[in-house]
Amino acid sequence: MSEPTPLLRVSASGLLRRRGVWLPSAVVLGLLSLVLSMLYLGANNDPVGATKDLPIALVDSDRGTEVAGKRIDLGAQIATRITGSAELRDKVSWKKVDRRTADDLLARGEVFGALVIPEDFSADVAALAGPPQRAPHPPTMTVLTNPAAGSFGSGMAAEINHKVVATTSAQVGRGLTEQLGRQAARHPASAATGRTAAPGAAAAQLMIADPVKATVEEGHPLGTHSGLGLSAFFYALVLVLGGMLGANVIHAQVDTALGYLANDKGPFRFVKPAQHMTRVHHFVVCSVLMAVLSMLTSALAMAGAVGVVGIDASHLPLLWIFGTCATAAMGITALALLAVFGTPGPIVSMLVLIGLAIPSAGATIPLQALPDFYRFLAEFEPFRQVVDGVRSILYFGARADAGLGRAWTMTAVGFAGSLLLGLALTRLYDRKGLHRSDLRLTPAG
Numbered sequence: 001m002s003e004p005t006p007l008l009r010v011s012a013s014g015l016l017r018r019r020g021v022w023l024p025s026a027v028v029l030g031l032l033s034l035v036l037s038m039l040y041l042g043a044n045n046d047p048v049g050a051t052k053d054l055p056i057a058l059v060d061s062d063r064g065t066e067v068a069g070k071r072i073d074l075g076a077q078i079a080t081r082i083t084g085s086a087e088l089r090d091k092v093s094w095k096k097v098d099r100r101t102a103d104d105l106l107a108r109g110e111v112f113g114a115l116v117i118p119e120d121f122s123a124d125v126a127a128l129a130g131p132p133q134r135a136p137h138p139p140t141m142t143v144l145t146n147p148a149a150g151s152f153g154s155g156m157a158a159e160i161n162h163k164v165v166a167t168t169s170a171q172v173g174r175g176l177t178e179q180l181g182r183q184a185a186r187h188p189a190s191a192a193t194g195r196t197a198a199p200g201a202a203a204a205q206l207m208i209a210d211p212v213k214a215t216v217e218e219g220h221p222l223g224t225h226s227g228l229g230l231s232a233f234f235y236a237l238v239l240v241l242g243g244m245l246g247a248n249v250i251h252a253q254v255d256t257a258l259g260y261l262a263n264d265k266g267p268f269r270f271v272k273p274a275q276h277m278t279r280v281h282h283f284v285v286c287s288v289l290m291a292v293l294s295m296l297t298s299a300l301a302m303a304g305a306v307g308v309v310g311i312d313a314s315h316l317p318l319l320w321i322f323g324t325c326a327t328a329a330m331g332i333t334a335l336a337l338l339a340v341f342g343t344p345g346p347i348v349s350m351l352v353l354i355g356l357a358i359p360s361a362g363a364t365i366p367l368q369a370l371p372d373f374y375r376f377l378a379e380f381e382p383f384r385q386v387v388d389g390v391r392s393i394l395y396f397g398a399r400a401d402a403g404l405g406r407a408w409t410m411t412a413v414g415f416a417g418s419l420l421l422g423l424a425l426t427r428l429y430d431r432k433g434l435h436r437s438d439l440r441l442t443p444a445g
Contacts, residue, residue, distance in 0.1 A: 028347065036355055043359035047369035048156070053093040054368040056157050057102040057114035057144075058082060065123040074125055075117040078168055082115070085164075092160060093368075106146050106219040108402040109391065112366065113157030114144040114219055115164060125172055128211055129179045139172070139212050141165050144219030147229035148395035153366030154229070162214055169212035176208045222395060223312030231311045232391035233363035238305070239323050239390070240383055242297045243290075243330025244353050248346055250289045250331070251338050254282065260436060279426035279436060283339045287419065290331035298323035315398045322393060322407070326386045329415040333382065336422035357383030385410035 015021060062075020083094045095102075095111060105111045124139035143161040147154045222229060255261040259274035277285075298320050306313045313319060330353060337352065338345035360370065360377035361384040367375055378384045389407025396402035429435075 032347070035351070039355055039359050043370055043374050044365055047152070047365050050371050051091045051156065051369045054091060054153070054156060054160070054366065055093045055095060055105075055111045056160065057095045057097055057105050057111045059097060059099050059102045059114060059116040061099055061119045062117050062121040063119050063123075065126050067126050067129075072122050072126060074122040074172070078117060078121075081171075082164055082168075088160065088164075102144070103219070106144065106149075107396060108399060109146070109149040109220075109396055110402075111146065111157075112149050112153040113146050113161060115161045116142040116144060118142065125176070125211065128208060129176050140215050141168065141212060143214050143216045145216065146219045148220045148222050148226075148391070149229070150362065150364070150366050151229040152364055153369070156366070156369065158216065165212055165214040169210050172211050173209050176211060220395075225310055225312045226395065227311070229395070230364070231305075232394050233361070233387055235301070235305055235311070235394070236326075236361075236363065236383065236386040236390045237358075238301050239298070239326045239386055240330050240353060240357070242301060243294070243327040243332075244334045244349055246293065246297060246327070247286070247290060247331040247334035247338065247349070250286050250293070251335060254286055254289070258282075276435065278430045279339060279434075280423060280430055282436065283335060283422045283426045286335050286339075287332050287422070290335060291328045294324045294328040294331060298327055311394075313394055315393050318398055319390075319393050322389050322404075322411075325408075325411050325415070326389065329411050329418065330382060330386075332415060332422070333418040336418040336425075339422050340425050353382065357381045360384060361387050363387045380410075382410070382414050385414070 058079060060075045060079040062073060064071060064073035064075070066072065079096065082088075083096060088094075095105060097105065099116065102111070102114045102116070106114060118140060121139050121141070124137055127137065128139075143158055143165070145154045145158050225231070227234065252261060256263045257272065258277055259272040263270045263272075301323060302313075302316065302320055305311050306316065334345075334349040334353065337349040341348050356377055359365075360367075360374040360381050362370070362378060363383075367378050367384075370378075385407045388403030389411070392398055392400075392402040392404035392407065396404075398404055400408075
């Protein structure tokens with residue numbers, strides 16, 4: 001029976017006095033805290049101020065009306081005023097469409113809301129300036145929300161639409177007041193008697209100052225178990241973490257099996273004899289494990305979310321397949337970074353897949369409300385692509401034009417790119433003789 005190799009002994013106080021223990025930990029932890037705080041809080045610091053080109057549909061269904069032989073089309077005038085507003089010119093990208101197209105844009109998640117001017121808008125406004133009615137009917141504008149595209153973005157669009165309605169109401173109110181003033185000047189006796197005597201006249205007078213009311217409807221309804229449009233974000237987060245953490249687990253298990261790492265089980269420590277394997281083969285083995293096990297993790301993630309928690313979800317086979325591919329792509333990206341960078345690999349993969357990715361995903365704060373740096377990241381950061389794919393499957397009927405097509409494309413690009421990167425650089429290391437089985441001892445301290 002072989003004798004255990006004697007180890008150099010060190011006291012706890014002696015280890016704590018070593019600069020090599022303190023300095024790397026301080027640098028890594030300090031930089032992580034600094035970078036993550038800047039990334040996350042920088043993305044969410046001023047979403048309203050950073051908003052640019054928030055897509056909102058504008059529908060003018062007003063048929064107009066005739067008053068005293070003159071054609072009046074208030075809907076067209078209001079739509080022109082809204083799209084030409086200097087205050088909203090840079091913040092909102094108005095999509096002036098008909099109602100059917102607006103519903104389609106809402107169903108694809110391409111707009112965060114819609115503002116609808118109804119067919120009888122001009123007629124309702126004209127009625128307030130005409131003979132008093134028994135029960136005055138206020139003109140309305142409909143605010144359509146779209147939480148499926150993102151609850152925060154939908155809320156921003158709804159707030160903008162409410163302000164537009166309030167501004168429109170004030171403008172229409174001033175016009176009605178001026179028109180009634182002119183009528184009173186032309187017919188003083190009628191204005192003094194008719195307007196006050198008729199039932200409902202008082203209500204009509206009160207309505208004139210603020211005539212236009214907003215009605216709110218859900219443009220693309222969500223189920224009650226959709227987390228107000230956030231279940232897609234959290235499901236995508238599970239897939240991304242499954243890939244990143246899964247890569248770290250697989251990498252460690254393969255290293256343990258090869259004897260590169262010790263296997264600690266409670267107070268007991270086991271080390272297998274070191275076995276040589278090229279870096280390319282090591283990366284290939286880890287990638288195969290990641291791809292196969294992603295089928296299991298995606299299935300269990302779906303079972304937990306749909307079967308146990310009960311989130312609203314359809315297209316379950318597609319959700320499982322997409323989850324498998326997304327998890328595998330994330331995992332192989334993390335494995336490539338581990339193969340390239342070694343021990344710093346988990347930190348690099350965390351920054352790439354989580355640190356930079358979540359703020360630029362457009363899952364909570366819409367991309368149009370993020371600073372330019374994060375919009376640039378969103379073009380290629382993988383988390384955004386996964387969110388778009390999951391959101392399309394859960395909320396938009398798995399439509400390719402609702403983000404699923406781009407998600408599949410970018411997932412395939414990420415998978416292939418990471419695989420090629422890992423294979424190319426591990427092969428380069430092998431050709432230079434930089435094998436992981438060659439230990440290079442460094443002095444203690």
